[in-house]
Amino acid sequence: MQSEITYLGKVINVNSGSVEVEVSKDIPSAAPIINGRLYKIGQIGTFVKFPVGSLTLYGLVSSVSNTPAAIDNASYEPNYGLRFLQVQLIGEKLGGECFQKGVGTFPTINDEVHIVTEEDLRLIYGDKSEGFVEIGKHSSSENLSVYIDIHNLILRHSAILGSTGSGKSNTTAHLVKSILNDYSGSRIVLVDTHGEYSSAFKENAQIFKINDKTNPLCVPFWAMTFDELSFFLVGRSEGQEKPEDKELREKIIALKKANAGKLKAGIVNPDYITADSPIPFDIKQMWYDFDREVNATYNHTSNHIPANECIEEEGDPKTLKPARFTPYSPGGGVPFKSKRQTMYSYSGKIYSRIKDSRYSFMFSPSDYSDAEDPNNDIDHLFRSWIEHDNRLTILDLSGIPFELIDISVGLISRFLYDSMYWGRFEGYTGRNRPLLMVYEEAHSYLPRSEKSSHIYGYARKAVEKIFKEGRKFGIGAMVVTQRPSEISETILAQVGTFIALRLTNSGDKGTVQSSAPNNMNSLIELLPSLRIGEAIVVGEAINIPSRVRIEIVEPRPSSNDPNLVDSWKKTFVPNKDNYKTVVTAIREQKSIIKK
The missing domain is CATH 3.40.50.300 (P-loop containing nucleotide triphosphate hydrolases)
Structure with a gap:
């Protein structure tokens, strides 16, 4: 087979990690032409093959030298007419079977080594078949498509x-x-x-984006676990459980259980509901109740009895308008200040989150409202995301x-x-x-x-x-x-x-x-x-x-990248209205969309 035009050289050293090849002196050029195509010998990353009977081993050239690695380099005088390749074995092909990654047989000393031609690569890569998609063309050939297993x-x-x-x-x-x-x-x-x-x-x-009129991105807050939601609302670190955290958890569970029989995707047994259950609840009502709890005043020392409240105006949870009470007496007389102050800081934090327009995609999604009767349930969100044409x-x-x-x-x-x-x-x-x-x-x-x-x-x-x-x-x-x-x-x-x-x-x-x-x-x-x-x-x-x-x-x-050269060639005229829309976008946290 040494007479074949693809003959490259012979094996001079084999170990578990690589094979060393001595390139034949009889090859007239470092870039022979095979079947009308130019092949460069010794290019890093190119392939070679080792015919061993009916088995063909394939390897990848990792380094090229004029000094063999198999001997003591210190005592060797380089022969600049010789070339040596280090090759890493990558797979094998038995007869007419398909190429397989990994090797079960290694070449031996003096085994022949051949150049891998484009026809060989086609046998390895094959034609496009079921279960494969084309990722691109092989860098060594513009005509050779490379396919990857989609599974x-x-x-x-x-x-x-x-x-x-x-x-x-x-x-x-x-x-x-x-x-x-x-x-x-x-x-x-x-x-x-x-x-x-x-x-x-x-x-x-299907593109979903915050504040988009056609397909707004909605990520309902109530789909969060308690750890996620409490961290976001009040900064609670995972693993902590202060009295106010316990009260927050209990309130969320109560509100979710109240909605268990109203869910569009199907009624849920309240006994199975936890603070982590992805069930809609009215977060504005939760804030309103907490705010009322800490700010109410009473005409009797028996605090937190609704009949004793010194209420002046009920307020409205939907518009985040708090209930208004007669101010308490600093001297300790009537009306009395609420004794329940546990949720004071949490009430303020929750209010600031709900009011922040940047978080409207979580708190006020148009189709996944946290009201008692939301237009859609979580099943609709699944279908809109992963079940469309x-x-x-x-x-x-x-x-x-x-x-x-x-x-x-x-x-x-x-x-x-x-x-x-x-x-x-x-x-x-x-x-x-x-x-x-x-x-x-x-x-x-x-x-x-x-x-x-x-x-x-x-x-x-x-x-x-x-x-x-x-x-x-x-x-x-x-x-x-x-x-x-x-x-x-x-x-x-x-x-x-x-x-x-x-x-x-x-x-x-x-x-x-x-x-x-x-x-x-x-x-x-x-x-x-x-x-x-x-x-x-x-x-x-x-x-x-x-x-x-x-x-x-x-x-x-x-x-x-932006076209810097063309942009900097232009002369921009200062304008007193410049940056007004930019500042508004910063304040509202909304991108500027140019038509």
């Missing part, structure tokens, strides 16, 4: 990693579009913290206050996980209709540790649960981030497929290197030198680790 990509979880400007958003949009085009029953929820993806999916996505839901969180991102993502994730868990055997959801969750800019709310004053781990715990257990119930996840070194280690440990674009930070590259398979170090070392839109794909969703070019998606996500 493993989603249910074994994945990560798209890359520095700013490397093409993460384009890669995410390309994958999402490929899935939507190929699978008419697919369901995807994309958590978009910066509002980048609406432009890329205007025609084929477009199959892609974009939850635009760009209008959410920064301090609420953690709780909002955590609530959304737990919300959808619960729907898949409890509905896992239903025909329309769960295991019978899986769901993909995509988390953009994941490093900002899925950190390794909660160092920020606004990150308390609600999102991280919920998403970690999806990564650890979601596969069994039909929910998979994809994290997209520019800083993998800041992402939860638990999440990265559960990632089955890495799509790594250019990473220049050594810490980020090291994180990917430690998370990826051990024999892929040579590919990971290429990360800083990748071109824009080029990625290293390794893991369970791809037959063979590959360097892939990902096509540009049109229309594109709005994550591109």
